[in-house]
Amino acid sequence: MPELPEVETYARELRPHLVGRRIRAVTIRWPGVVEQAAPADFAVALQGQQIINVARRGKYLLFPLQSGATLIVHLRMTGNLTVTSATDAADLHTHIVLELDDGRALHFNDPRKFGRFWLTADPQTVVGNLGPEPLDGAFTAQELAARVRKRAAPIKAVLLDQTVVAGLGNIYADEVLFAARIDPRRPANSLEHGEVLRLHAAIRSVLTEAIRASGSSLRDYRPPLTARGRFQEQFQVFRRTGEPCRRCGAPIERIRLAQRSTHFCPVCQR
DNA sequence: ACCACAACCTGGCCGC
DNA sequence: TGCGGCCAGGTTGTGG
Numbered sequence: 001m002p003e004l005p006e007v008e009t010y011a012r013e014l015r016p017h018l019v020g021r022r023i024r025a026v027t028i029r030w031p032g033v034v035e036q037a038a039p040a041d042f043a044v045a046l047q048g049q050q051i052i053n054v055a056r057r058g059k060y061l062l063f064p065l066q067s068g069a070t071l072i073v074h075l076r077m078t079g080n081l082t083v084t085s086a087t088d089a090a091d092l093h094t095h096i097v098l099e100l101d102d103g104r105a106l107h108f109n110d111p112r113k114f115g116r117f118w119l120t121a122d123p124q125t126v127v128g129n130l131g132p133e134p135l136d137g138a139f140t141a142q143e144l145a146a147r148v149r150k151r152a153a154p155i156k157a158v159l160l161d162q163t164v165v166a167g168l169g170n171i172y173a174d175e176v177l178f179a180a181r182i183d184p185r186r187p188a189n190s191l192e193h194g195e196v197l198r199l200h201a202a203i204r205s206v207l208t209e210a211i212r213a214s215g216s217s218l219r220d221y222r223p224p225l226t227a228r229g230r231f232q233e234q235f236q237v238f239r240r241t242g243e244p245c246r247r248c249g250a251p252i253e254r255i256r257l258a259q260r261s262t263h264f265c266p267v268c269q270r
Numbered sequence: 271a272c273c274a275c276a277a278c279c280t281g282g283c284c285g286c
Numbered sequence: 287t288g289c290g291g292c293c294a295g296g297t298t299g300t301g302g
Contacts, residue, residue, distance in 0.1 A: 059295095078280080114278065114280095152272075162296095258273085259274075
């Protein structure tokens with residue numbers, strides 16, 4: 001479900017509730033969530049730990065702990081984290097419960113069971129393959145150009161590759177390509193210099209605006225505190241098949257690309 | 271290096 | 287109502 005803006009919203013909203021809290025107890029209701037470690041070892045290592053920060057890298061949430069280890073969470077398609085009051089019971093799809101020392105709990109909820117938890121001394125073993133953070137000052141148009149130049153695949157597929165740039169998913173890849181006015185089917189290495197500059201600017205502006213709107217709420221995503229993300233109200237192409245392009249009026253088209261639904265304006269995006 | 275496809279899972283929606 | 291088919295914001299692995 002969540003892409004960079006949604007995960008960033010989670011980090012910002014969870015941070016004030018979790019930093020400084022100690023994990024009093026760990027309940028694993030569906031062990032498939034836990035990667036790398038045996039679930040029992042995971043629970044034991046987590047218990048009693050104080051959370052010292054809530055951070056984000058790409059679409060991953062990172063919770064550095066006092067022990068020096070880091071709890072890492074990926075929500076995948078339908079994963080969800082909620083700070084609940086003590087009386088809130090786990091429901092059918094609550095797979096992990098972390099009881100906190102203030103009487104509340106952090107619930108991980110995921111109907112599709114795709115989301116994953118890691119507990120590791122070295123976060124690089126989990127997030128080490130990610131490409132640059134698109135909103136970091138170090139992510140320049142030159143760096144994007146160097147990465148895009150090496151790939152012959154359609155630019156949409158390349159934007160979805162987390163080792164190229166971290167954090168774009170199906171929504172924001174489509175929205176970014178519309179903003180840059182680039183046809184999603186274009187071979188990445190065919191982009192001209194000016195187009196790469198537009199793409200770089202579009203990645204940063206679309207993601208920044210989406211974070212400002214607390215992300216996009218379609219079906220499942222719901223920020224922990226904010227009622228809903230609002231960026232879906234600003235979609236230019238995503239799930240607007242057949243509706244008029246807001247720029248030129250032509251009907252938005254939908255195709256299948258890289259096994260994903262892809263939405264674009266056939267007139268504005270060349 | 272790239273692509274197609276399957277797998278991981280469940281639920282919502284649509285048409286019949 | 288019920289059922290089959292299709293779709294879904296992600297990632298990983300296999301095989302060609």
